[in-house]
Amino acid sequence: RVQHFYGGLQITNHKVQSKSEELIRLLDLRAPMGINPKANTCKYAVCIHIACNINNHPFNRPVALKMCGVDSDTYRDAYTSVTGILEIHPYINFSQVGIQLNHPGLVPVAKKILQKYKDRFIKALPEIQRPNAKFDITAYTSASIMLAAEFRNVKIDKNLLLDLTETRAKDFKKIYDSMSELVMLPIKAELEKSNNKKKSSPKNNHTSNNTSNTSENEDSNITEQPQQKKKIPQKNQNKYK
Numbered sequence: 667r668v669q670h671f672y673g674g675l676q677i678t679n680h681k682v683q684s685k686s687e688e689l690i691r692l693l694d695l696r697a698p699m700g701i702n703p704k705a706n707t708c709k710y711a712v713c714i715h716i717a718c719n720i721n722n723h724p725f726n727r728p729v730a731l732k733m734c735g736v737d738s739d740t741y742r743d744a745y746t747s748v749t750g751i752l753e754i755h756p757y758i759n760f761s762q763v764g765i766q767l768n769h770p771g772l773v774p775v776a777k778k779i780l781q782k783y784k785d786r787f788i789k790a791l792p793e794i795q796r797p798n799a800k801f802d803i804t805a806y807t808s809a810s811i812m813l814a815a816e817f818r819n820v821k822i823d824k825n826l827l828l829d830l831t832e833t834r835a836k837d838f839k840k841i842y843d844s845m846s847e848l849v850m851l852p853i854k855a856e857l858e859k860s861n862n863k864k865k866s867s868p869k870n871n872h873t874s875n876n877t878s879n880t881s882e883n884e885d886s887n888i889t890e891q892p893q894q895k896k897k898i899p900q901k902n903q904n905k906y907k
Contacts, residue, residue, distance in 0.1 A: 671710045674733045675726055677718070685717035686710075692752055701747050708734045708744035716749065719756055727829070738829055745832045746804075755802035756832065763811060763830050767822050776814035780806060783845045804831040805841040812842060813850055 668690060672683060690713045700706045711730040718725040731741055749756060760777060764770040780801075788796050808831040815822045828838060 668710045668714070671714055671730075671733060675711075675714060675729055677714060677723075679721065679723055682714070682717045682721050682723050685720055686714045689713040689716055689752060693748060696751050701744065701751070704736060704740050705744035705747050708736060708741055709748065712741075712745050712748045715745065716752070716754060716756070738825070739835065742828060742832055742834050746834045746837065756804060758804055758807040758831050760807065760811075763807070763827070766830055767811070767827060769815065769820055769822060772811055772814045772818060772820065772822075775818065776807075776810040779813055779817075779845065779849055780810040783810070783849045786848050787844075803837060803841075804833045805837040806845075807831050808833045808838055809842040809845050812838075813845060817850065817853075 668686065671677070677683060677686075690710065693709065693713065701709070708730075711734050715725050715727070715730065717723075727741075731738065734741065736744070760773045761770065764773040764776075783806075784799075784801055788799050791799060808827050811827060812822070812824065827833075828835065
């Protein structure tokens, strides 16, 4: 059966084939009763997909979906289930996702959001639990990119984002809500507070007030608020480059 997928997906690389078959054997060992009826139809394609990622080999996802006879949501569910059973945490290249979304400028902001989330999440945990905190599922990447897009008032295709990161919709929503509450709401509140101060401050004190606000407010340094009227030199437009 796996040979059928090699042919349809045009996988001729021996390293990819060898790794695919190794993953299939391990999956059969750990889940002898299968995953679930829908995910089972994707088993071979997903193992090949993972093997391609490990070996930096291209993988034709649309063809895989057709061969499996499933939609994108079902394939994402199967991919997440298989990687969970195999205890494999796919590496997601932030920059590559940004390029494929046609918005590479979101990547530095998304990384800052994710890092701030990790810091605050771990800080809120009891000290004994902190070493066990993990952020290796793909939902962390997709949620941070979506929040960066919203902050920058950039529209991106959510379904494409989930496909590129192979993230289940329910996992995305859970992490998105948590990240929004823990990171983005405080940022927006501080920005609003800062804007109100600027409006109420005399013009001749504008510069000095900005300096003090910057030193006192850590959240305002995470991401810049988009400015529409004032043109800023290119080198100052993005603090994260």
